[in-house]
Amino acid sequence: xxxxxxxxxxxxxxxxxxxxxxxxxxxxxxxxxxxxxxxxxxxxxxxxxxxxxxxxxxxxxxxxxxxxxxxxxxxxxxxxxxxxxxxxxxxxxxxxxxxxxxxxxxxxxxxxxxxxxxxxxxxxxxxxxxxxxxxxxxxxxxxxxxxxxxxxxxxxxxxxxxxxxxxxxxxxxxxxx
Amino acid sequence: xxxxxxxxxxxxxxxxxxxxxxxxxxxxxxxxxxxxxxxxxxxxxxxxxxxxxxxxxxxxxxxxxxxxxxxxxxxxxxxxxxxxxxxxxxxxxxxxxxxxxxxxxxxxxxxxxxxxxxxxxxxxxxxxxxxxxxxxxxxxxxxxxxxxxxxxxxxxxxxxxxxxxxxxxxxxxxxxxxxxxxxxxxxxxxxxxxxxxxxxxxxxxxxxxxxxxxxxxxxxxxxxxxxxxxxxxxxxxxxxxxxxxxxxxxxxxxxxxxxxxxxxxxxxxxxxxxxxxxxxxxxxxxxxxxxxxxxxxxxxxxxxxxxxxxxxxxxxxxxxxxxxxxxxxxxxxxxxxxxxxxxxxxxxxxxxxxxxxxxxxxxxxxxxxxxxxxxxxxxxxxxxxxxxxxxxxxxxxxxxxxxxxxxxxxxxxxxxxxxxxxxxxx
Numbered sequence: 064x065x066x067x068x069x070x071x072x073x074x075x076x077x078x079x080x081x082x083x084x085x086x087x088x089x090x091x092x093x094x095x096x097x098x099x100x101x102x103x104x105x106x107x108x109x110x111x112x113x114x115x116x117x118x119x120x121x122x123x124x125x126x127x128x129x130x131x132x133x134x135x136x137x138x139x140x141x142x143x144x145x146x147x148x149x150x151x152x153x154x155x156x157x158x159x160x161x162x163x164x165x166x167x168x169x170x171x172x173x174x175x176x177x178x179x180x181x182x183x184x185x186x187x188x189x190x191x192x193x194x195x196x197x198x199x200x201x202x203x204x205x206x207x208x209x210x211x212x213x214x215x216x217x218x219x220x221x222x223x224x225x226x227x228x229x230x231x232x233x234x235x236x237x238x239x240x
Numbered sequence: 241x242x243x244x245x246x247x248x249x250x251x252x253x254x255x256x257x258x259x260x261x262x263x264x265x266x267x268x269x270x271x272x273x274x275x276x277x278x279x280x281x282x283x284x285x286x287x288x289x290x291x292x293x294x295x296x297x298x299x300x301x302x303x304x305x306x307x308x309x310x311x312x313x314x315x316x317x318x319x320x321x322x323x324x325x326x327x328x329x330x331x332x333x334x335x336x337x338x339x340x341x342x343x344x345x346x347x348x349x350x351x352x353x354x355x356x357x358x359x360x361x362x363x364x365x366x367x368x369x370x371x372x373x374x375x376x377x378x379x380x381x382x383x384x385x386x387x388x389x390x391x392x393x394x395x396x397x398x399x400x401x402x403x404x405x406x407x408x409x410x411x412x413x414x415x416x417x418x419x420x421x422x423x424x425x426x427x428x429x430x431x432x433x434x435x436x437x438x439x440x441x442x443x444x445x446x447x448x449x450x451x452x453x454x455x456x457x458x459x460x461x462x463x464x465x466x467x468x469x470x471x472x473x474x475x476x477x478x479x480x481x482x483x484x485x486x487x488x489x490x491x492x493x494x495x496x497x498x499x500x501x502x503x504x505x506x507x508x509x510x511x512x513x514x515x516x517x518x519x520x521x522x523x524x525x526x527x528x529x530x531x532x533x534x535x536x537x538x539x540x541x542x543x544x545x546x547x548x549x550x551x552x553x554x555x556x557x558x559x560x561x562x563x564x565x566x567x568x569x570x571x572x573x574x575x576x577x578x579x580x581x582x583x584x585x586x587x588x589x590x591x592x593x594x595x596x597x598x599x600x601x602x603x604x605x606x607x608x609x610x611x612x613x614x615x616x617x618x619x620x621x622x623x624x625x626x627x628x629x630x631x632x633x634x635x636x637x638x639x640x641x642x643x644x645x646x647x648x649x650x651x652x653x654x655x656x657x658x659x660x661x662x663x664x665x666x
Binding site for chain 1: 331334336338339341342343345346349403405408409
């Protein structure tokens with residue numbers, strides 16, 4: 064699994080982003096000030112070592128990851144013995160299997176219901192011989208879509224004129240009646 | 241728990257434990273008030289040599305005794321001690337409720353799959369009994385349907401066993417029986433996850449595919465070794481190491497026994513006259529039986545009816561770029577054997593072309609293993625021992641005169657071009 068997809072990294076990414084901004088600023092003045100305060104009486108020039116560019120210290124990202132991974136509130140990693148892992152695997156497989164079976168069963172039930180509705184409508188349509196009075200009346204009544212958008216409702220698509228592209232102003236917030 | 245009970249618990253455990261003979265005997269004897277030295281002397285004279293179990297031995301003495309006899313204790317001492325005091329319940333009877341419920345679910349599913357397998361078998365036999373004139377599409381459609389039904393049957397066989405934890409464990413321990421489809425399936429999946437990717441990458445990187453064969457998809461795992469040294473795909477091998485015939489371990493993942501041919505080709509033999517490269521056959525053997533359980537294929541063990549060209553040690557002459565040696569395993573048509581005597585006449589070592597061999601004898605390449613070789617200090621000796629001439633030849637690049645006339649030296653170079661600075665130029 065790539066590190067970017069792991070949930071831990073997804074949680075850490077915004078933190079890392081903020082820290083990257085912080086670390087890019089120079090941190091020289093903060094390191095200088097305590098030294099200059101500790102020797103207020105000396106008159107000789109203070110020869111401080113130049114901040115070496117070769118060793119920029121530890122990577123703040125690593126520090127941050129360490130901090131969060133070793134934080135007491137972070138749950139400990141799962142360390143299962145072999146047999147225990149095998150039991151875990153067994154339970155997992157059984158759970159996946161039963162879940163898939165349940166989903167398939169539900170889908171089959173929905174399909175069956177749809178098919179029976181379809182068959183009933185077909186029966187209504189072909190009930191009367193053609194040319195007779197009120198041929199297909201029950202079928203027409205069954206095909207009516209009254210009340211499917213609520214009582215006296217209209218589909219939400221009719222609330223605004225349909226266009227190819229979104230409008231310049233997506234929503235008029237200042238609108239009052 | 242009272243203190244006395246707590247104190248007595250290890251003692252009780254050791255009394256209960258029948259396996260730990262020495263310890264329990266010692267613990268019992270701690271309470272006797274009779275003369276111990278006499279007793280012990282009497283016991284030691286008649287004591288049989290203790291038999292240590294490598295899975296449960298914990299004492300240093302026992303470990304040493306076992307190691308002296310060549311058996312190493314299994315796992316850590318801590319683990320062995322834990323095993324000793326546990327009441328070895330088999331894995332499937334472990335008293336965890338969720339685990340047991342899961343096992344029930346899996347077993348019910350397996351029963352379903354077994355029934356489906358029986359049904360599918362019945363359907364296949366029914367279809368086979370039918371006359372093709374009754375089926376729409378005739379004989380061809382019947383064969384297609386049979387093929388797809390058989391594929392579905394294989395799928396069901398794997399699905400029936402894939403959720404079994406003990407099968408998984410046995411496969412991970414390397415104790416899987418390769419005659420069974422589920423273990424072959426697991427092995428194939430594992431091979432495709434890493435080993436196959438590596439060998440396919442080597443085939444592409446080293447240009448084996450356009451050079452030796454027009455196209456090639458490996459379907460069998462081929463491991464190469466010389467004596468004890470196993471060779472990774474594409475590794476450089478010292479010529480002294482590769483002097484002896486290689487040992488192959490070929491794992492095929494489809495069922496049944498088949499005959500294979502093994503070819504070792506050097507595809508970088510320099511040809512000075514044509515300023516080009518050609519290929520050479522270093523080894524050729526045919527009619528070697530191979531099956532999922534019969535994986536070992538030592539090239540030195542080929543018999544007279546199998547061997548066409550014996551092993552010629554790989555050698556790369558001095559100055560030539562590295563030579564690619566590819567060991568191809570070619571599956572012959574089922575039930576057909578090739579005649580080695582005829583092959584010996586027809587196929588020459590020099591200028592061997594794998595493409596024409598594959599086309600002519602209708603063999604199907606199933607696996608390959610690649611190694612490379614360069615001139616090293618042992619190559620001359622290897623060539624001498626094998627009776628190959630040309631160890632004293634050194635290849636050099638032909639110098640091509642540039643088209644542009646040479647310019648006179650200027651500046652610093654002109655000033656330092658005199659005899660005074662000859663040491664600068666070497």
